[in-house]
Amino acid sequence: MLKRIAIRMAAIVVTILIGLLVSATLVRMAPGFDSDEHQLDSRLSADTIAALKADKLANRNLLSFYATYIAHALHGDLGRSSALGTPVSELIRQRAGQTFRTCGSGLALGCGIGFLFAFATGIARASGLDLLFGSIATLSLCIPIAALALIFVLLRVPAGLAIATVIYPVVYRYARNILVRTLSMPHVITALAKGSGPIRILICHIIPVCAGQFLAIAGISVSLALSASIAIESLCGIPGLGQLAWQSALARDLPVLVTLTALIAVVTILANSLSDLVPPTVRSQGS
Amino acid sequence: MKVARAIAVAVLLVVSLCALFAGKLSSPDYAFQYREVPDAAPSSAHLLGTDDLGRDRLSRTLYGTRISLSLAPIAALISISLASLIGGLAGFLGGWPERITMAVTDLFLCLPWLFLLLIARSLLPLNAAPLTSVLITFLTLGLLGWAAAARVICTEAREFRTSDILLQARATGQHGWRLLTMQFVPRLRPVLFAQFLISIPVFILSEANLGILGMGVAEPLPSWGSSLRELESFSSFSGEWWKLVPFTLLVLVVVSFQVLLSREEISL
Amino acid sequence: MNAEHTSLLSLRVSVDYANQQGVLQDVCLELKRGEILGLVGQSGSGKSTIALSILRLLHMKKGVARGLINFSGRNLLDLSEREMRSLRGKEIGLVLQSPLSSLNPVLSIGKQLREAWRIHAEGDSKLCSDVIAQTLSSVALPHDKDFLRRRVSQISVGQAQRVLIAMAVLHHPSLLIADEPTSALDVVTQTEILDLFRKLNQKLGIAILYISHDLLSVGAICDRIAVLVAGKIVEELPVTQELRTTSCAYLQQLSGFIRTP
Numbered sequence A: 001m002l003k004r005i006a007i008r009m010a011a012i013v014v015t016i017l018i019g020l021l022v023s024a025t026l027v028r029m030a031p032g033f034d035s036d037e038h039q040l041d042s043r044l045s046a047d048t049i050a051a052l053k054a055d056k057l058a059n060r061n062l063l064s065f066y067a068t069y070i071a072h073a074l075h076g077d078l079g080r081s082s083a084l085g086t087p088v089s090e091l092i093r094q095r096a097g098q099t100f101r102t103c104g105s106g107l108a109l110g111c112g113i114g115f116l117f118a119f120a121t122g123i124a125r126a127s128g129l130d131l132l133f134g135s136i137a138t139l140s141l142c143i144p145i146a147a148l149a150l151i152f153v154l155l156r157v158p159a160g161l162a163i164a165t166v167i168y169p170v171v172y173r174y175a176r177n178i179l180v181r182t183l184s185m186p187h188v189i190t191a192l193a194k195g196s197g198p199i200r201i202l203i204c205h206i207i208p209v210c211a212g213q214f215l216a217i218a219g220i221s222v223s224l225a226l227s228a229s230i231a232i233e234s235l236c237g238i239p240g241l242g243q244l245a246w247q248s249a250l251a252r253d254l255p256v257l258v259t260l261t262a263l264i265a266v267v268t269i270l271a272n273s274l275s276d277l278v279p280p281t282v283r284s285q286g287s
Numbered sequence B: 001m002k003v004a005r006a007i008a009v010a011v012l013l014v015v016s017l018c019a020l021f022a023g024k025l026s027s028p029d030y031a032f033q034y035r036e037v038p039d040a041a042p043s044s045a046h047l048l049g050t051d052d053l054g055r056d057r058l059s060r061t062l063y064g065t066r067i068s069l070s071l072a073p074i075a076a077l078i079s080i081s082l083a084s085l086i087g088g089l090a091g092f093l094g095g096w097p098e099r100i101t102m103a104v105t106d107l108f109l110c111l112p113w114l115f116l117l118l119i120a121r122s123l124l125p126l127n128a129a130p131l132t133s134v135l136i137t138f139l140t141l142g143l144l145g146w147a148a149a150a151r152v153i154c155t156e157a158r159e160f161r162t163s164d165i166l167l168q169a170r171a172t173g174q175h176g177w178r179l180l181t182m183q184f185v186p187r188l189r190p191v192l193f194a195q196f197l198i199s200i201p202v203f204i205l206s207e208a209n210l211g212i213l214g215m216g217v218a219e220p221l222p223s224w225g226s227s228l229r230e231l232e233s234f235s236s237f238s239g240e241w242w243k244l245v246p247f248t249l250l251v252l253v254v255v256s257f258q259v260l261l262s263r264e265e266i267s268l
Numbered sequence C: 001m002n003a004e005h006t007s008l009l010s011l012r013v014s015v016d017y018a019n020q021q022g023v024l025q026d027v028c029l030e031l032k033r034g035e036i037l038g039l040v041g042q043s044g045s046g047k048s049t050i051a052l053s054i055l056r057l058l059h060m061k062k063g064v065a066r067g068l069i070n071f072s073g074r075n076l077l078d079l080s081e082r083e084m085r086s087l088r089g090k091e092i093g094l095v096l097q098s099p100l101s102s103l104n105p106v107l108s109i110g111k112q113l114r115e116a117w118r119i120h121a122e123g124d125s126k127l128c129s130d131v132i133a134q135t136l137s138s139v140a141l142p143h144d145k146d147f148l149r150r151r152v153s154q155i156s157v158g159q160a161q162r163v164l165i166a167m168a169v170l171h172h173p174s175l176l177i178a179d180e181p182t183s184a185l186d187v188v189t190q191t192e193i194l195d196l197f198r199k200l201n202q203k204l205g206i207a208i209l210y211i212s213h214d215l216l217s218v219g220a221i222c223d224r225i226a227v228l229v230a231g232k233i234v235e236e237l238p239v240t241q242e243l244r245t246t247s248c249a250y251l252q253q254l255s256g257f258i259r260t261p
């Protein structure tokens, strides 16, 4: 368990470093790096231009460039957006709350519905319900997220619900399969043969055994929600990180995009390490 | 279940045939703008009406289908080749190469894919020529989609490496290249095929997402993604059903792939 | 009252699984109080299915049982789920085929034993630990705290098998169904487990339905043997002393039954 956590931590550090190096390289190679086209841009104030210039002077030397970049990043200065001239960290700070709210509510709702339906079909063993929920899930998996977002804009449905629609089918499918597999494991039959009731079976013999796998599903759905937030926020006009990513991709504002992705990657890696908190013996038994 | 599979195969067949004979079924000039009838309702001249630039929607839909349906499998082929190279090598070698590859694959799998796709796509020119944009889009998809398949292939290769079949084959004197082609490749073939089939709908969906976000295939080339952008200007579901045809077609095709795949249970 | 001769269990069932019909076809079995009945048959002949159908747990495997299962004067197929639940573990104990996977991997051994006791008994934890300690020592297992704290992954197959047996006989049921309790064990441990069954049968008067495909062990402890072939009982015969001693002839005879149809 400690080893797994150590591996995750290493992965996070490596991701951050890769993200920083890539974004530093991109900043250096960006078309405006050596020329001074920013000076012509009337949207930028004199101060900003001066700051950009100072940056550039300091950045001529390759090694010292990377060193200063990383040092700055460690102090919370993630560089400047090449399109807007605003510090990246400020852009991210402004928008993180919005994304946190939409993704959070979507995740809670999607996971809630997914697990609820999975338990309903898994425990009740009603094949009709299974077919119904399963078909809804399959259908939602077959619609591009962006198209779903457009439809939801049309229906004036809140963005959280749109994210829930993306997450629910995945959670439902995985959770249902895990539940069905666990239900047919011999130790459940032993427990039933002891005379245990359904609630006790669920609480003592199913949920603890599946906990690791359920946490893994939750981890996956965090990545999914963040991906979905790009399409949903940009098409619904919500000023969050997803929209920022989209806008900077359209403007080819790579410093912002790469830094943002590295940050998001850290979040998803952390979310995916949730399942490491459960002792691995449990999980190997389940699969 | 058999009936459903048969229907799925039939749908895919019909759609592919329509895409193949797009020129016969509709006007072959998908980019021509009938300036006098923009945004028209279906008529005998334009069976699905025209879009806001006055281009024939049927023809655009069919040619878009041709592009999406032919390039998604090619992207799948690229990603499967990449995956079998990476996964197969890692699983076959074992030891630390395998561990490192697996760790990288895991990392790759838990990253949000749409972010990666956006980075990769915006590294390349957005205002490229239409044909280049098509190639760029699907090449990016193919190059980024290897991780899940590589994992499965690596597991399979590891099982093969540690299995008794290998021992048996060595005992009968096979080795090296021969072992690879006679034992390993035949054993891997069903897995590769399943992964190939799984990737196709994923790539179709990803292209649609990129297209709707304006980062996919460039105008005036049609694709499902760019056809779906029309949904943005769509105001109600009841009035203009013909605008929903590309969307329905895409969902139908992806559902058919899912039905075909439902036997290969996608496991966690 | 002549408890010796009254019938404890008599069943006549047919079973279908969701994707396989006619797994059991009109199987008839009789079990007297205090008797050990051996049920032998090839792999896949439906032995475990009989065990599950008696406890009415077939729905866990998407199976349906039809017919009559008479257990001390009541038809189990007519009971409500609640009545059935109070019967399971109290009147009928079950030991499943694969010991290691039949125990919950997350909970400790002690916790699972305590759970089995609490379901059917009131009383303080002192009584509970006493009963558990007593039962564990009767199946020749340690009952110290350290052992009770372990999980399945930390004990051997033979120990897991005994834990399962202890759990099944905790309430001194009148019927114990043991599904291939010796198949995973070495010869010495097998003999120990067989001795254990004989002791449980003689001391506590527990009737045992002993399911196995190992004819030798069946011959060693059973009073009677039923032979199941492809979902039908093809032969029922008593085990005489003579049969036991000439085990070779006996084996031939039995395998003859299994092979004939």
Ligand SMILES: Nc1ncnc2c1ncn2[C@@H]1O[C@H](COP(=O)(O)OP(=O)(O)OP(=O)(O)O)[C@@H](O)[C@H]1O
Pocket: C017, C018, C019, C020, C023, C041, C042, C043, C044, C045, C046, C047, C048, C049, C050, C061, C062, C097, C213
């Ligand atoms: N869940 C199930 N669904 C469908 N068929 C099943 C299921 N479980 C068992 N069967 C079938 O029922 C038959 C009897 O199975 P059962 O497990 O009772 O055999 P068994 O005699 O206990 O075999 P073994 O000695 O291997 O334990 C087999 O042919 C098997 O294929």
Ligand SMILES: [Mg+2]
Pocket: C047, C048, C049, C097, C179
């Ligand atoms: Mg069995």
